[in-house]
Amino acid sequence: MSSVNEVYHKSVGERFFYALLFEVLGIGMSTALGIWLFDHSALDMGVVTVVIAIMALLLNMSYNALFDHILRKRGLTKTTIVRTLHAIGFETTLFMMTIPFIMWYLGIGLWEAIVLDIVFILFYLPYTYVFNLAYDIIRSKLIKG
Numbered sequence: 001m002s003s004v005n006e007v008y009h010k011s012v013g014e015r016f017f018y019a020l021l022f023e024v025l026g027i028g029m030s031t032a033l034g035i036w037l038f039d040h041s042a043l044d045m046g047v048v049t050v051v052i053a054i055m056a057l058l059l060n061m062s063y064n065a066l067f068d069h070i071l072r073k074r075g076l077t078k079t080t081i082v083r084t085l086h087a088i089g090f091e092t093t094l095f096m097m098t099i100p101f102i103m104w105y106l107g108i109g110l111w112e113a114i115v116l117d118i119v120f121i122l123f124y125l126p127y128t129y130v131f132n133l134a135y136d137i138i139r140s141k142l143i144k145g
Helices: 012-037 042-074 080-106 110-144
Strands: none
Touching: 012 042, 012 110, 042 080, 080 110
16 A cells, blocks of 8 residues: 555656656746846847756656665655655755756856746745646555555
């Protein structure tokens, strides 16, 4: 039996599906947010969000596999605290990876890149938590039949 808090094994195919779904939904919402808040074109914000999404997709698959492995090894379940730490750890790692790209592509300084990235993080932290929780609930219901 599977529950929402249970740590379960996912195939590579499922991890890819999960990550792709996460990024497609996130790209749409974060591009719109970036266009609305910053003085950059739709094309520039679209490119930034797609490249960040590709970086996040690759990180997502490896980060989540490692995170689930650690949880299974330690016999932990996905409590609210664990889910929160998961989201914070993922976004911190991604932040460190994306700042140089944002600076280069948009031709902006460090401070502006940090502000832009922080806005995306403030969007993605709750999005990551809610998406993961919803995914686990739906997956649990599908497995139970």
